[in-house]
Amino acid sequence: MAQLGEDEILKSTGGGGSEGGEKVVLMENKEEGHHPYAFHVSGPRNVSSPNWRDLISSSWKDGNYKRTVIACFIQAVYLLELDRQEKRTPENALAPKWWIPFKYKLVQTLVDERDGSIYGGILEWDRSAALADFVLMRPSGAPRAVLALRGTLLKSPTIRRDIEDDLRFLAWESLKGSVRFHGALKALKSVAEKYGSSSICIAGHSLGAGFALQVGKALAKEGIYVEAHLFNPPSVSLAMSFRSIGEKAGFVWKRVRSMLPLNSENQGSTDPAATSIIAGMKQWVPHLYVNNSDYICCYYTDPDGAENSQTEKENTRPCSGNFAAKLFVMSKGNQKFLEAHGLEQWWSDDLEMQMAVQHSKLISRQLKSLYSGPPQQTQGKLQ
Numbered sequence: 001m002a003q004l005g006e007d008e009i010l011k012s013t014g015g016g017g018s019e020g021g022e023k024v025v026l027m028e029n030k031e032e033g034h035h036p037y038a039f040h041v042s043g044p045r046n047v048s049s050p051n052w053r054d055l056i057s058s059s060w061k062d063g064n065y066k067r068t069v070i071a072c073f074i075q076a077v078y079l080l081e082l083d084r085q086e087k088r089t090p091e092n093a094l095a096p097k098w099w100i101p102f103k104y105k106l107v108q109t110l111v112d113e114r115d116g117s118i119y120g121g122i123l124e125w126d127r128s129a130a131l132a133d134f135v136l137m138r139p140s141g142a143p144r145a146v147l148a149l150r151g152t153l154l155k156s157p158t159i160r161r162d163i164e165d166d167l168r169f170l171a172w173e174s175l176k177g178s179v180r181f182h183g184a185l186k187a188l189k190s191v192a193e194k195y196g197s198s199s200i201c202i203a204g205h206s207l208g209a210g211f212a213l214q215v216g217k218a219l220a221k222e223g224i225y226v227e228a229h230l231f232n233p234p235s236v237s238l239a240m241s242f243r244s245i246g247e248k249a250g251f252v253w254k255r256v257r258s259m260l261p262l263n264s265e266n267q268g269s270t271d272p273a274a275t276s277i278i279a280g281m282k283q284w285v286p287h288l289y290v291n292n293s294d295y296i297c298c299y300y301t302d303p304d305g306a307e308n309s310q311t312e313k314e315n316t317r318p319c320s321g322n323f324a325a326k327l328f329v330m331s332k333g334n335q336k337f338l339e340a341h342g343l344e345q346w347w348s349d350d351l352e353m354q355m356a357v358q359h360s361k362l363i364s365r366q367l368k369s370l371y372s373g374p375p376q377q378t379q380g381k382l383q
Helices: 063-085 127-132 159-172 179-195 207-220 238-258 272-279 306-311 361-371
Strands: 007-012 023-028 104-111 118-125 145-149 200-205 227-231 287-291 325-330 353-358
Touching: 063 104, 063 118, 063 145, 063 200, 063 227, 104 145, 104 179, 118 179, 145 179, 145 207, 159 207, 179 200, 179 207, 200 207, 207 227, 207 361, 325 361
Parallel strands: 145 200, 200 227, 227 287, 287 325
Antiparallel strands: 007 023, 104 118, 118 145, 325 353
C-alpha cells in the first residue's frame, strides 16, 4: 500500500489475541481523494455496482462477489472509526465510499460507551439509490441488512478497549463479558425482527469475527439462524491450550474405561424424545475465511479427530457429520503474518481459495453446545 503525505497513522486491522494484528504505517495525504484507504485506491477492481441486469441474474448469487462486498462493508467500519478520530466531515469521509457503490446505506453505528469508539455498523439496502440507477428491486441473494464488526485498531483513542477484548479472548476463548458483545447481540436481534433472520447477515474481521461468531451462535441457540461471514477469526487462546491438554488426558481415560465392564444401569440412558428433537434441528453453518500463514486463525484448519466425534456423544448430534462450517482456506506459501491476517486480501484480484464443509476440531468445540438440547424458541418467530 502506498505511503503518501506527511503525518503517520499507525493502524491495525487485526486482533483476536495479545499478539496484535496487521500494522500498516500510512501517510496522511493532503488530498483526501488519494488517501491510501480511499475506495478507488485500495478497493476491489473487478466488482461492479448493481445494475438492471441484476434483475435477471444477480451478482449476489456469486460467492466471490458476496465475499468481496461483505469484506468491503467491514473495511467501512474500520474507516468509520478512523473518520471519527481524525474528525473528517461528510464531504471528505472515507467510509461511505465503501458501501455506496453497492447500493447500501448506513443506518446505525455501534458505539462502545466506554470510549466512544465505533466498533460496528448496520448497513441496509438503499432502495432510493438503487431506483436512481434503474435497479427496481433488491437483487436475489443480496441481504436486506448487514451487521459488520471491525477488529483491533492500534491507535490511542481505542487501543485500550480493543486490547482488553483481545486479552479476554486470549484468556477465556469467550467475549460474552464485553459490552460490545451485548451491543452487537441487541443490534442483530433488532434487524432480525425487522427483516427476518433469513434476510440479514453478520460479518466481522479478526476480533470482530470473534464477536460475530459468538453473537451468531447466541442467536442460533434460540433457533434464529443468521448467515455469518467470519474473516480471519481468532483461534489462539490460553484456554484452548489448557483444554487441549485436558482433552488428551480425557481421551486416554475414555479408552481405559471402554475396556471395563459396562454398568447395566447406564445403558439406554439417552432420552429418545430429546434425540428426535436434536436430530430434526436445522444446523447453523457459518462461513469462515482463513489463511494458513495467519497463526491467529490457522488452527481452524485442524481436522476433527475420530476420538472427538466418537467419544463425546452427549454433545453431538446422533446423525453423522456433527458440526461443520463452510471453510474457505487461502494458502500462498510462506506469507508474512501482516499480509496473511489483513482484510484486503479477501477482495484481491489474485485470490485463490479452497472450499470444503469441514469438521474442524475448533469449530466442533465451539458449535457443539448448539445441539445438546432443543432451541429456546423457534426460528419462525423472526422470519
